Amino acid sequence: MKDFEKRVGQFLEKRRAEDNFRSLQNYAHLIDLSSNDYIGLARSGTLYQLAEEKYRKEIHKHNKNGATGSRLISGHTTLFSTIEKEIAHFHQQESALIFNSGYVANVGLISCVARKNDRIIYDELIHASMHDGMRMSKAASFSFKHNDLHDLEQQLSNGNGQQFVLVESLYSMDGDEAPLKEMAKICAKYDALMIVDEAHAIGVKGLEGRGLVYHYGIQAQCLATVVTYGKAMGCHGAAVLGPAWLKAYLINFCRSFIFSTAMPLQSLCTIQAAYDLLPSQESARIKLQNLIYFFNQKMVELCNLYSELEYLKGTNPIQILIFPDNKRIKQLASRLQGDGFNVRAILSPTVPIGKERIRICLHAFNSENEIDTFINSLNRQMKKLTL
Template structure:
C-alpha cells in the first residue's frame, strides 16, 4: 500500500508555507485561546463542579452510548431545563460540540429542493452542514444584505439563512436586527451560531440575540460552551418541534456517544457561576477597550482582534517574534482564510493584565 498521495498533499502544504502541526510553547501569555472569561481555569468554578459531582454519588465515568440508547443519563434533563431558562427557549437540546450542533441542525432541516444561503465567512461547520444536506447551497457576500436579498429572490423551495453573531476570524458582528427583518419579510428560516458571544454577552451569558431581544424571531440558535463558558459541549435552542425533529433526524446527535455526566454537570454549573459573576463581562469589555485604545488599526469591537498581515510567511514571522517575547499569538494562514488576508488572530481575556496588553500593542507597532 502506497501513501504517496497523502505525502504529496502534505509536501504541497510545506512548500506553500501553510502546513499545520500540533505544538505550542508552555509558559506564554495567552492571547490565543477562546477562554474569554477565564472560566476554564477558574478554581472556584472547578471546586463547585467537583462538589456537585461528589453530591451526586456514584455516576458513570462516560456517556456509555447514544442518548437514544443508554446515554441519556439523568443530568441531561436538569441541564437542558436550566438552559431553557437561560436562553429563553421553549426547548433546548445538548450536543457534544458546537461543530456537531451546527452540522446536525443545518444538514437535517434542509431537504432536496430547498436553498441554503450562508454568509461567506461562516464557520466551516455551518458550511459542511449545508453541503451534507441535499439542498442547493449558495454563499452571500459577508454581511451584505443587498446580496442576500437578491439571492433569496432567486432561491427555490424553503430558504434557510446561516450566519454567526461574532465571526471567528474577523471578530466583527452580523447585522442581526436587519437580517431578522429580511428573513421575516421573505419567510426565510434564520439559523444563528452564537459560539463567540455565548457567555461574554447577554444576561447570564445568554448571548447577543437575547441581549437585543431577537431570540424569539430566530428559527434555530446554536450556543457553544467550550469558549466563553470554559467547559465543553453545545446546544440548539428553539421550538419543541425543532428539537424533537433533531432527535429523530440529526445524524450527529443520533449516532454519537453522549457526553459523560461530569461534562453535563459542568455546563450547568458554569452558567450558574457566571450568573453570580457577571462582572466578568465588564472586565472583558475593559480589556477590549484598552487594546483598541492602543492599537489604532483595530478592526473589531469584540474579544477577537485580527491584525492583518497579508502573507503566510510574514504572519509566521511576526507570530514567532511575539512568542519569543513571551506572548502566545498565532497566525491564521491561507487556506483557512482567503489568500491575501492572512493575519494574527488575537484573543483577549479577563486574565490578560493591562501590562500584558500594553506590551502586546507596543510589539505590534514595532513588528507590523
C-alpha cells in the first residue's frame, strides 16, 4: 500500500507541476457560461413536473425504486420498449436502445461492432468515450485531421476489410459541425460504416432538436447515431439509434449494455418527458441563436484588441477562446470566475499545446446583459494579464 500511495503521489505531483491538477468545485452561484444545459431543460420546472406525473402514473405498476437488474435479467419493463419506439420514431430511425450514459453507450457500441482486423478511422477531436471504445475493440485505429474530407478519404483508401468512421456531429471542443453529408458519401464509396455522436446536437440542431443526422436525412447511411440526454435534454442517459438488426446485436453482444443494472424508472420517465417537451422549445432555440449572434459580434470586437486571443467564431452554443499556455488560461479563467462567471479553462493535454482555451457555453436563459458584463470583465482581465 505504501509503495502504491507513493506512486499515486508522484502522478498527482506531476499534474500540479504541469498546472493541470483537477479538483471538484461548486460553481452553482456563478452565471452559467459552462454547463451543457443549452436550452434550459435541466432547470425547467415544467420538465420536472411532467417527469414526476409520468413517474407517479408508472410507479404502482413497478413498486421498485431501482431497476433491480440488467435489462436481460430483471430490469426490463414495457415502458422501456414504449419509450425506445417513441425515440426511434422522433429521430426517424428504425430502432433505439437506451443506455445508462453516453460514455457507456460509446464504449459499448464501438468495442462491440469493431473487431480484430477491422480498421477504425476517427476524427482527431472525437470524445474520450469513443477513444475508450476503440481501445477496448482490438481493431486498428487511425485518426484523420479534424473535419478534413481529403484526409478522411486518404485514410479510408489505405485500408481494406471492414472500416468504421467515428465523428461527432457538433464538436464539444471546437463547437463546429462535421460535414456529415459529404462524409456519408465518402464512407459509402469505401463501404465504411459511420458512427455519429450527437451529444451536443440533440435538442439544439435540426427540426425540433432532432439532431443533424435527421437534418441531413442520412439515417440510413449511418451504422449508428448516439444521442445523449445529459446535455440539452436536461436529464441523463443515452440511446443508440440505428437498424433493428444492430439493436438485436447490441442486446446480445454489447458488454456495457448486458452487464449493467438498467436505468431506474425516474430517469426513464424524465427522458420521455424531455422528448415530449422538445418540439415546444422552439422559442428557446431561437433565443439561443440570437444570443449566439450577439456574442459573436461582441467577441470579434474585443478580440481585435488582443492579438494573443484567438476566437473560434461559430454559430453553435459552444464558443471557444484560445489564449495559449496552461498557466495563463487558468489565471484568466479564475479571474473571470472571480468576476462572477462560471467559465472553465480547457488545458493541454486535453487540447493540443498552444491551443489552451476557455470553452464558453451559451444558453437560452443567458441574457444580453450577462454577455455585455462578461465581455467587459474579459476586457478588464486581459488588460491586466497582457500589461
